Amino acid sequence: MYGKGLRALTLATLIALTATFALVVFYAPNDADQGFIQKIFYVHVPVAIITLVAYVVGGIFAYRQLRTDDRRWDVRSYVVIHIALIFNVVGLLTGAIWAKASWGHWWVWDEPTLVSFLIVFLLYATYQPLRFSIEDPERQARYASVFAVIAGAFVPLNFMAVRMATSLVHPRTFATADGGLPGEMMFVFLVSIVAMGLLFWTLVKYEIAQKNVTWQLRALRRRLLGDDAVAPIGRSAAPTIAPEARP
Amino acid sequence: MSRRDRRAPREPRPMRPTWALLRKDLLLERRAPESVPAMLLFAITTFVLFHFGLGRDAVDGSLAAGVLLVTLLFAAILGINRLFVSEQAEGGFDAVLLAPIDRTALFLAKAMALFLFLSLVELVAVPAFAVLLLGPSPWGALGGLVVVLALVNAALSLIGALVSALAIRTRARDLIVPMIGLPLLVPALIAGARCCAPLLAAGGASWPAVKWLAVLALYDLVFGLLAYAVFDFLLED
Numbered sequence: 001m002y003g004k005g006l007r008a009l010t011l012a013t014l015i016a017l018t019a020t021f022a023l024v025v026f027y028a029p030n031d032a033d034q035g036f037i038q039k040i041f042y043v044h045v046p047v048a049i050i051t052l053v054a055y056v057v058g059g060i061f062a063y064r065q066l067r068t069d070d071r072r073w074d075v076r077s078y079v080v081i082h083i084a085l086i087f088n089v090v091g092l093l094t095g096a097i098w099a100k101a102s103w104g105h106w107w108v109w110d111e112p113t114l115v116s117f118l119i120v121f122l123l124y125a126t127y128q129p130l131r132f133s134i135e136d137p138e139r140q141a142r143y144a145s146v147f148a149v150i151a152g153a154f155v156p157l158n159f160m161a162v163r164m165a166t167s168l169v170h171p172r173t174f175a176t177a178d179g180g181l182p183g184e185m186m187f188v189f190l191v192s193i194v195a196m197g198l199l200f201w202t203l204v205k206y207e208i209a210q211k212n213v214t215w216q217l218r219a220l221r222r223r224l225l226g227d228d229a230v231a232p233i234g235r236s237a238a239p240t241i242a243p244e245a246r247p
Numbered sequence: 248m249s250r251r252d253r254r255a256p257r258e259p260r261p262m263r264p265t266w267a268l269l270r271k272d273l274l275l276e277r278r279a280p281e282s283v284p285a286m287l288l289f290a291i292t293t294f295v296l297f298h299f300g301l302g303r304d305a306v307d308g309s310l311a312a313g314v315l316l317v318t319l320l321f322a323a324i325l326g327i328n329r330l331f332v333s334e335q336a337e338g339g340f341d342a343v344l345l346a347p348i349d350r351t352a353l354f355l356a357k358a359m360a361l362f363l364f365l366s367l368v369e370l371v372a373v374p375a376f377a378v379l380l381l382g383p384s385p386w387g388a389l390g391g392l393v394v395v396l397a398l399v400n401a402a403l404s405l406i407g408a409l410v411s412a413l414a415i416r417t418r419a420r421d422l423i424v425p426m427i428g429l430p431l432l433v434p435a436l437i438a439g440a441r442c443c444a445p446l447l448a449a450g451g452a453s454w455p456a457v458k459w460l461a462v463l464a465l466y467d468l469v470f471g472l473l474a475y476a477v478f479d480f481l482l483e484d
Contacts, residue, residue: 066480123430126423133417143413146477147427150409153473154431161434161462165441 006205008194013202016195020188028188037101042188044094046196047087048113052082052155054200055120059152062145074141074239077148081127083200088121112163119158122152132237141239211238248352264348268356273363274332282329283364286322290372293318294379305382308451315376316399316436319369320429326364327407328424330357337389344482354408354478359402370397381447388446391454395442398463402435405467409474412481438463 013172019050024042058080065073095114100106130147134140151171222230276283297314298304306314334340334353343353350384373396377385385392406428416421442463 045387066477119430119433126426126430129426130413130417130418130423133419133423135418139416140262142480142483144481146413149477150431150473153469157466157469158434161437161466164458165437165461 006202009198009202009205013195013198016198020192020195023188023191029182029183031042039071039096040098040101043196044091045189046193047094048091049061049119050196050200051087051091052120052159054087055124055155056152058084059149059155060066062148062152065141065145066149070140071239075208076204077145077212078131078239079204079211081124081148083203083207085121085124085127086203087126087200088117088124091117092117095169105134105185109229110166112166112171115166116159116162119162120151120155123154127151128237131239132235135235138239144239188225206237215240252361262352264346264352265355268343268353269359272356272360276360278362282326283367285329286325286364286368287371289325290318290322291375291379293321294372294376298380301457304380306380307382308448309440309444311381311447312440314380315447316439318376319365319372319396319399320403320432320436322368322372323361323365323403323407324425324428326361327403327411327428328421330361330408330411330446335415340482350479350482351475353482354412354474357411358404358408358474361407362400365400365403366397369400383447383449383451384419385447388451388453391446391452392443395439395446395455395463397468398460399435399439401467401480402432402439402463402470405470405474406431406435409470409478412478435463435466438466438483 017163024039026172028039028042030036058077060081061077065071065077092114095111095117096106099108099111107114129149131140131144134143145230146186218230294314297306297318301310301314334343343350373392410431411426412429413427414420417423438459441459445452446455
């Protein structure tokens with residue numbers, strides 16, 4: 001009953017990811033300046049875009065939690081931010097590898113994406129400690145939602161501020177006057193965005209399904225074996241929904 | 248509306264609870280000075296630390312802007328940590344919730360109190376900075392410096408009051424405040440430092456770049472509205 005359509009989604013993600021990597025290696029042309037290493041672009045930039053969008057989506061979900069007081073929105077917001085944090089780390093690492101390969105340094109302050117990614121990562125790294133330091137689950141959901149709304153609004157603002165502050169050394173892939181990406185690269189890039197988006201969505205669905213199954217299992221065990229057989233839920237950074245309250 | 252209001256209609260004064268709460272905070276700080284002296288001492292100590300840490304007798308330009316603003320930022324964290332302590336310890340939250348007033352009044356009062364505290368600190372700390380560390384004379388750019396610092400203070404106090412309210416009822420308050428507050432203040436620091444750098448340079452400009460002033464003002468505005476929208480949820484209980 002949980003995770004409806006999860007198998008189809010997983011298959012679609014696998015196919016899309018395989019297709020992306022095949023296209024990146026065999027179809028996309030090598031960059032004239034940077035050669036083969038430039039192809040990390042097809043991982044780094046889509047992951048970065050998905051992360052930013054996911055943080056904003058997490059903020060929107062949190063806003064709905066605040067409006068409706070429906071704890072399922074808190075679960076969605078939590079899971080989206082959790083997976084986005086993992087994508088954020090991947091974006092930072094691939095960005096650092098790309099910087100090392102093309103500029104010779106692991107870290108360049110000229111790259112606004114990378115710098116704002118670090119700042120956003122530092123902010124969102126507090127999300128789980130904040131949740132963990134509030135014991136009452138209702139207050140935890142509310143405070144975490146307030147944090148997610150603030151942080152979701154902060155992400156684009158921060159990006160703009162950092163971009164204004166950096167010099168224009170980094171190649172502006174999309175905004176250059178002479179047209180940006182050639183057609184083949186653009187095609188592969190779009191396929192890659194779709195694949196990363198699917199991967200993100202699959203992971204989110206898996207985590208939500210896993211949480212629901214765990215809670216359902218607890219409720220069943222309690223009904224079968226009595227209240228004593230189920231250990232009480234300890235302090236947790238993850239949202240805990242009372243399974244009885246589920247529709 | 249109470250009966251008395253019907254009998255003698257008075258003009259509505261929506262800001263009155265805010266002034267009352269602000270007055271309470273200022274009175275508390277005057278009778279038992281706590282945040283302002285701590286922030287001030289911290290700021291001046293940090294200037295001394297920068298002198299030895301950088302190994303320089305005088306700084307100017309972007310280095311001076313960075314030293315000044317980072318010091319003020321860290322000093323503000325001390326004040327932000329203490330901002331809601333009296334409410335938490337003495338039951339002020341319950342009083343505000345029981346009173347028939349808009350809860351945003353508490354946020355506004357706290358942000359204003361922090362703004363005034365920071366301004367008081369800067370009244371002494373910035374001249375101290377000019378004497379201790381700054382190479383070029385700041386007199387020529389005084390007007391610009393005041394405007395920039397006012398905008399920086401607004402960002403510090405809006406975000407600070409919000410983060411302080413978010414952290415006050417958690418177990419690890421003094422850890423949560425800097426961890427959330429500092430990343431949120433990075434754009435304000437970027438814009439503030441870009442504004443201050445030419446003002447503190449030898450023979451520099453007397454007025455900051457309009458672009459960065461606008462960024463700073465916009466950041467204040469956005470976070471003011473955002474805090475206004477979400478602050479209610481932090482008090483609900």
